[in-house]
Amino acid sequence: MAPCGPALLLLVFVSLLPCLHAGMIKLQCKNENVGIYRQNSLLSCSVKDFSPDVTVILVIWKKSGKSIFTFYAEKTTFEDEDPRLQFAEPNWTPNNMNISLLLKNTQIADAGQYECMVVTDAGEDKGQTSLQVRALYSKPTVCSFPEKNIEEHMKVTLYCNASGGYPPGRIQWLDKYNTDWTASSETRVVQEEDKRTTLISKFTVLQATSVNPWYKCVLYDSDGNRQGEAKYTLSFASKDHRKLQLIGFHLED
Numbered sequence: 001m002a003p004c005g006p007a008l009l010l011l012v013f014v015s016l017l018p019c020l021h022a023g024m025i026k027l028q029c030k031n032e033n034v035g036i037y038r039q040n041s042l043l044s045c046s047v048k049d050f051s052p053d054v055t056v057i058l059v060i061w062k063k064s065g066k067s068i069f070t071f072y073a074e075k076t077t078f079e080d081e082d083p084r085l086q087f088a089e090p091n092w093t094p095n096n097m098n099i100s101l102l103l104k105n106t107q108i109a110d111a112g113q114y115e116c117m118v119v120t121d122a123g124e125d126k127g128q129t130s131l132q133v134r135a136l137y138s139k140p141t142v143c144s145f146p147e148k149n150i151e152e153h154m155k156v157t158l159y160c161n162a163s164g165g166y167p168p169g170r171i172q173w174l175d176k177y178n179t180d181w182t183a184s185s186e187t188r189v190v191q192e193e194d195k196r197t198t199l200i201s202k203f204t205v206l207q208a209t210s211v212n213p214w215y216k217c218v219l220y221d222s223d224g225n226r227q228g229e230a231k232y233t234l235s236f237a238s239k240d241h242r243k244l245q246l247i248g249f250h251l252e253d
């Protein structure tokens, strides 16, 4: 073991060097940022514990190993691989230690893990931050099959649809007595091209009755927050309509 001692010490020392150097400044990144679809998002990283005359030499932001934003002081250039990105601080200068990014027109695909590296004349450091993206659903809409002239005890299918949300939410069905009918429904989550989702909830009323013609569809987001609701009243056939049908007369609409 003894002959290895000095070599091991040297190895430990050498591998510590970059850490000591890096330790001179500290990059602090927010663990989690939340952005809204099509709005601006903030990817937050700032250098902490610096002396007032520190200057930023290089900033590299990466996503999944691919660089997406680079500032290089020597050439005073920004190499923006994504034109939607810029420093979040308006009129940023290399003496500004807030190297957070502003991401414009946020898309669902922008969600994920981001890495940030900063080199200053007082040392360097790296950090990580993540972005979650959310999109609100459109107001839910309800329709029924058949749409009108529903008879007592008829089987009726109701749909409640809402589009454009992310992450996927859920739909609950209630009647006027607040009885929860969700178990009798089936909700399909259809993914759109940009990863946003449409919810199509199909609820079958096995025996519709004009005593209780009123239903409500409640839309919840992925966190379980109520995002919207739609009320719907089944359109039963009028008594006159029924009499006419009994004598074999068919009324359209």
Ligand SMILES: *[C@@H]1O[C@H](CO)[C@@H](O)[C@H](O)[C@H]1NC(C)=O
Residues within 6 Å of the ligand: 042, 044, 045, 046, 088, 089, 090, 098, 100
């Ligand atoms: C960095 O700048 C952005 C934009 O001005 C601001 O929202 C954010 O709070 C700043 N971060 C820190 C740590 O000061």
Ligand SMILES: *[C@@H]1O[C@H](CO)[C@@H](O)[C@H](O)[C@H]1NC(C)=O
Residues within 6 Å of the ligand: 141, 142, 143, 159, 160, 161, 200
């Ligand atoms: C909801 O989706 C179903 C199935 O695609 C469709 O038949 C129905 O017309 C839609 N309803 C509304 C109100 O958009």
